[in-house]
Amino acid sequence: MEKGVKRISISLPAAVYRELDNLVKARGFTNRSQAVAEMINASLIEHYKQRGSEMMAGTITLFYDESKPGLLQQLASIEREHINEVISSQHILLEQNHTMEVILVQGPARRLKLIADKLITCKGVKSGRLVMMSMLMPPIHPLPSDAKR
DSSP states (O other), X not given: OOOSOOOOOOOOOHHHHHXXXXXXXXHTOSSHHHHHHHHHHHHHHHHHHHHOOSEEEEEEEEEEETTXXXXXXXXXXXXXXXXXXXXXXXXXXXXXXXXXXXEEXXXXXXXXXXXXXXXXXXXXXXXXXXXEESOOOOOSSOOOSSTTO
């Protein structure tokens, strides 16, 4: 992987330049370069998500009413069905039988989107969102060096 910083030069219309400065201040970026780099990275992630075959890591965040009959079993069943992509999950108990669940996932972007859609559309899920990043988690267990093991 190539290290270091590469420089580019861009020209912006005056209004866009002013808005970029406003964004830098509002979001607390150190400088314009940091803001532009973050925007380019976000755009690349969206591009990879559209291609679908790129390996991505991410989270699926769900808010649901756990008192809905069969919902917990349905969510668990979907997660088990995709055990190769579902790394772990955390349940946070909220008020009035509601739960926030954060599911750590990794796999091809298209498959992660499919898993998120299955989970989010379950009856009793109030809202959900998939967030992906092109950086990958290292393997939890190293692959054996000898295929005969």
